[in-house]
Amino acid sequence: MPFHNAPTNLEQAACGFPSPAADHTEGSLDLVRLVVRKPAATFYMRVVGGSMAGAGIGDGDLLVVDRSLTPRDGDVVVAVIGDGLVCKRIAKAAAGWELASEGDGPTIAIDPDLGIEIWGVVTWSFKEHRHP
Amino acid sequence: MKRVFGLADGNNFYVSCERVFNPYYRGKPTIILSNNDGCAVARSNEAKALGIKMGEPYFKIERQCDQQAIEVLSSNYALYADMSSRMMSVLSEYVPGIEVYSIDECFLDLTGMPGDLAALGRKVRAAV
Numbered sequence: 001m002p003f004h005n006a007p008t009n010l011e012q013a014a015c016g017f018p019s020p021a022a023d024h025t026e027g028s029l030d031l032v033r034l035v036v037r038k039p040a041a042t043f044y045m046r047v048v049g050g051s052m053a054g055a056g057i058g059d060g061d062l063l064v065v066d067r068s069l070t071p072r073d074g075d076v077v078v079a080v081i082g083d084g085l086v087c088k089r090i091a092k093a094a095a096g097w098e099l100a101s102e103g104d105g106p107t108i109a110i111d112p113d114l115g116i117e118i119w120g121v122v123t124w125s126f127k128e129h130r131h132p
Numbered sequence: 133m134k135r136v137f138g139l140a141d142g143n144n145f146y147v148s149c150e151r152v153f154n155p156y157y158r159g160k161p162t163i164i165l166s167n168n169d170g171c172a173v174a175r176s177n178e179a180k181a182l183g184i185k186m187g188e189p190y191f192k193i194e195r196q197c198d199q200q201a202i203e204v205l206s207s208n209y210a211l212y213a214d215m216s217s218r219m220m221s222v223l224s225e226y227v228p229g230i231e232v233y234s235i236d237e238c239f240l241d242l243t244g245m246p247g248d249l250a251a252l253g254r255k256v257r258a259a260v
Contacts, residue, residue: 040221068259083156115155 035124041068043120045078045085052076052087054102061127063087065120071097076122081108082115087122135243138253140223140260142216142236146174149215150205162203165190169206212236219260226256 036042047061055076057063065078073092078085079099088099088108097110110116142148146164151157161178165171172179172188182200184193190204197204216235224230229241240256242249 040218040225080155080158083154085153085155115158 035064037123038066038068041120042066045087047087047125051105052089052102055089056127057087057122057125058127061125063122064124064126066123067120069121069123071118071121076125078119078122079110080115080117080119085119090118133243135241136245136249138227138240138242138249139233140219140238140240140256142219144174144176145216145236146207146212147176147179149212150208152215153211157203157205160203161200162205163197164205164207166207173207222260223256226252226259 043065045063045065047057047059047063050059052058057076063078071077071090073090075090077088077090077099079088079090081099086099088101090110091098091100091107095109099108099110099116101107108116110118147157147162150162150164157176159178160176161182161184162176163172163179163184164174166173169190171190172184172186172193175184175186179202182196182202184196184202193202196202212235219236220230220232220238223238223240227240227242227245229243231239231241233239242252245252
């Protein structure tokens with residue numbers, strides 16, 4: 001067996017009774033490994049405002065944004081609109097791609113010439129339910 | 133065997149990092165100052181076109197920045213280091229042999245890489 005495949009959970013106390021569970025241990029859940037598929041392209045962002053409440057994203061939530069993904073119809077994305085970064089849902093319309101709000105906000109056509117473009121795709125959002 | 137090397141170099145790297153997170157600075161002449169806001173250490177193309185020189189002390193160009201609406205930022209080295217390691221990690225996905233030379237420069241060993249090297253370069257640039 002190659003050395004790097006050796007189990008890391010070797011029983012140290014060889015003179016005692018070895019734990020029968022030792023062969024069955026597994027790594028515990030690591031949230032970062034679960035939500036970050038591409039570390040070099042993944043960024044976290046804090047939400048300000050409630051315009052995406054319809055998508056379950058509220059003020060103060062934490063977004064996980066992957067900039068390496070190609071957006072698909074219906075994705076929640078972070079977009080550049082003018083001077084700022086905003087969270088919107090992307091939709092494919094007859095005329096091209098559009099950014100839609102979840103509330104009453106306007107629908108905006110994506111047009112890099114007007115400074116409107118996709119910044120990254122939101123893959124996860126985190127909401128704190130028990131505030132300190 | 134003939135060895136082939138490439139050099140990856142971030143354009144106006146500190147300014148580019150700031151522009152990723154703050155689109156306000158896109159298209160505007162922007163400079164980044166060194167520690168304690170001493171000298172201009174990064175200049176956007178727009179700021180270069182206005183004649184701001186590399187390493188110029190801020191007290192000498194303060195009036196010009198006011199008059200020509202040049203955006204002036206203090207440096208955020210934690211951000212640049214984070215973006216640098218992301219860039220190097222993307223480079224190493226495409227080219228196995230890399231030698232990080234500075235925060236925004238990296239040599240790429242392209243010896244024996246299959247296919248058109250210019251196309252590879254364009255692909256790497258798009259990914260970064």
